[in-house]
Amino acid sequence: MFKNMGGRTTNLLSRIVVGLGISGTAVPAASEAQETITKVAIEGIFPPFNYLDSNNKLQGFDVEIAKALCSVAGLKCEFVVQDWDGMIPNLLAKKYDTIISSMSMSAERKKNVKFTNPYYDSPSVFIVQKSSPLKRMQPSDLAGKKLGVTLSTSQASYANDHYNGVERVVYPSSPDLYKALEAKEVDVILEDKLAVYDWLTNTKAGGCCEFRGEDVKDPNYFGEGAGIAVRPDDADLLRRLNQALGTIEADGTYDRINAKYFPFSIR
CATH class of the missing domain: 3.40.190.10 (Periplasmic binding protein-like II)
Structure with a gap:
């Protein structure tokens, strides 16, 4: 997106x-x-x-x-x-x-x-481990959690501006971001919904995780x-x-x- x-x-x-x-x-x-x-x-x-x-x-x-x-x-x-x-x-x-x-x-x-x-x-979306207790994805809900994003992306810009009180971990590529979530290096990631759909549905590793919370749409960031x-x-x-x-x-x-x-x- x-x-x-x-x-x-x-x-x-x-x-x-x-x-x-x-x-x-x-x-x-x-x-x-x-x-x-x-x-x-x-x-x-x-x-x-x-x-x-x-x-x-x-x-x-x-x-x-x-x-x-x-x-x-x-x-x-x-x-x-x-x-x-x-x-x-x-x-x-x-x-x-x-x-x-x-x-x-x-x-x-x-x-x-x-x-x-x-x-x-495509909207952006939050993805978590299926076992995660997180239900909502407001900044207050992610207090004490780690939010993963990918370098130089619209999602990273959005997280920097709207989740600046949450610890953010930046990865060089989407595959690195997904591996980090699978390995529980982060608690939640913010990603393009269509992009992560392939990983979630077509890979064994992606079976660990699922969409959680509302879709994120903001034309100022995602056009x-x-x-x-x-x-x-x-x-x-x-x-x-x-x-x-x-x-x-x-x-x-x-x-x-x-x-x-x-x-x-x-x-």
Whole structure:
């Protein structure tokens, strides 16, 4: 949302480029656009949205959406795997052209980049061990407890501002955050609901834990969904991505990708 969706982060991956070699003609474009490489930044450590498989190839919802958008927009795209901390700075430094990596459209991020229309939405949520006595997640309820968040995410910003009286433990990546909860290093974590859904439902380790309390929605921190980021002066790319997004939503492509990863709509 979200952490993104809420935002994601890791310092474990070095940046690599993975060629897509995608082209398409559904949205009219100048012929030179077919020859220009559009570099797409993605984190690669945020399943089921984006991750590296056993063959070191990018997979996931974000990856398939990106491929579909590039095809429809007539863009020849390459993926750049990028640590979350450097996502926006390196976009502005022109090391790639767009970010399609579950980035929530927070007010703070909108100061630096332009976003497309949202391509999915997800609240943030608290997760605890199933045996935890915690029922409510107000700051007073977490007195004396440890709250885990991931570095440089919307969830971390929210916790810093609204739970500043609670001990907060910051982890470099979502997998580290989940391991900490499983190991009871922290009592509760705040995470994007769709992101942690995969861990809770599709891993043995995630069976330890469950959602607890109310969903957390605040557009000042989590924006109005996940969007695709471009540099503020790249109006043409923004337009083409928005047009392509509208096309894949209308022709059923989006729904087919959605159904592959989630048993419910995330639009």
